[in-house]
Amino acid sequence: MSTAVEHVAIRPDWTCGACGDGTPWPCAPAKVQLSEKYSKSDGDLLIHLAVCMWEAFDDGLCAVVQRQQPIPPDLRTRFLDWVVRPLISGRSNAA
Numbered sequence: 480m481s482t483a484v485e486h487v488a489i490r491p492d493w494t495c496g497a498c499g500d501g502t503p504w505p506c507a508p509a510k511v512q513l514s515e516k517y518s519k520s521d522g523d524l525l526i527h528l529a530v531c532m533w534e535a536f537d538d539g540l541c542a543v544v545q546r547q548q549p550i551p552p553d554l555r556t557r558f559l560d561w562v563v564r565p566l567i568s569g570r571s572n573a574a
């Protein structure tokens with residue numbers, strides 16, 4: 480791993496501490512760093528991001544107050560879709 484600045488989330492706002500200016504985490508560099516860190520297991524990356532998403536949900540990042548509500552699509556898109564979509568398209572390409 481390089482000595483590059485690590486792009487980590489600042490809670491409870493879930494903005495990137497390295498990018499500043501309120502950039503939502505995971506920012507583009509964070510996605511690269513996470514992809515490198517979890518390069519041997521997409522499943523572990525997905526689990527890590529799912530936990531982050533739930534923590535963001537818990538931190539009140541979304542407007543939904545009732546816990547019985549499903550995860551809001553914007554949170555799912557922000558935390559998971561950048562990993563899930565390539566996995567799904569890769570799977571369909573392999574078939």
Ligand SMILES: [Zn+2]
Pocket residue numbers: 486487495496497498499502506507508509
């Ligand atoms: Zn960043």
